[in-house]
Amino acid sequence: MSSIDRQHRLLALINCEGRQTITALAERFAVSVQTIRTDIRTLAGKGLVLRRHGEVLPFPDYENVAYDQRRIVNATGKRRIAQRCLELIGDNQSLFLGTGTTVEQLAASLAVREGLQIMTNNLHAVRHLCHHPSCQLTVAGGRVRQRDQDIIGGDAWRFFERYRVDVGVVSVGAMDRWGRLYDYNDDEVMAREGLVANARLTAVLIDSTKFDTRASCNAGTVADYDVVITDEPLPRALRSTLGTRAMHG
Known part of the structure; x- marks a missing residue:
């Protein structure tokens, strides 16, 4: 072993x-x-x-862990994922960025790209992107989930439905050994569905602490995405299924 x-x-x-x-x-x-x-x-x-x-x-149960604590969980792995995801993003592209600490790491890395048009419901990402020298930034409106500082549910779903972008990037709460994805509440799943439906290329970021875990709400499977990016290799069966769509940092 x-x-x-x-x-x-x-x-x-x-x-x-x-x-x-x-x-x-x-x-x-x-x-x-x-x-x-x-x-x-x-x-x-x-x-x-x-x-x-x-x-x-x-x-302690992940759903009850504060955002700042989650940010330090596997921070090195999340940075590696962000660097791999950068390979999907070119200058002058339009992007959706979803919620979560791994997506925040990507937002912090985007200063090396120029002319981006970014739409997001992730207020932590917004803090980084406000300092981007050449980024057109649009933020979802609606009720803020204060603990995580994001906008989810119907407000976020309607926001993403208004646009069509080149690349959409999301993260998830958990992934079991068969590649099924989960999250902790329906509002997070709803927001993600709106994002994924309106991006030409979709990427899901999954750090290895989410492997072989579950949460209460079904959120699709890894096969729903064009690219799956992790910090450690996925289980062999999933790598065989996904082929070149699986990337790791």
Whole structure:
């Protein structure tokens, strides 16, 4: 078993069964205590678990985690995804940017492109794009979800329905091992559907902390998108299905 596979299984076990001791995990996975400590250190560094004096605990439910905390979860991986996504975007193109911390990382990277026309419901992205030297920026109106500082639901859906763009970029809350996508409420799904329906090329950004996880609302599958960009390789079966549409940083 590779270290990445073991870490995915560790995370699933901890989230399912709760608090575990390092010693018990080493015995369960038939590896050394030092190997488990290294795995747990990696998971904790991505903000996925909490370490406590020889034990490890699940991270609080993602939906209840503040945006600033989510921003630091796997920040390095999200930056790699943003850099790969830049390859899809040329100068003088029109873009939709959806919500989420990975899309925010892309917005922060767009200063290297000129003449962009950008429409977004992501107020964190707006903060970066306001400093872009040659960007025409349009922001969705409506009720603001204050915790995440974005506009979702019918207000965002109607906003995206007004335009047709070259590239639409979104992220999601979770992806299971079969490539089914999920999010935490229907309003997020509705906003994304409006965005995807009105972009000529669509890209979904999924950092590896979302792999083999689920949330309460169905949000389609990876096959619904023209490009799927991740920081770690997708499971082999999904790579075979997607072919060249799968990219990783």
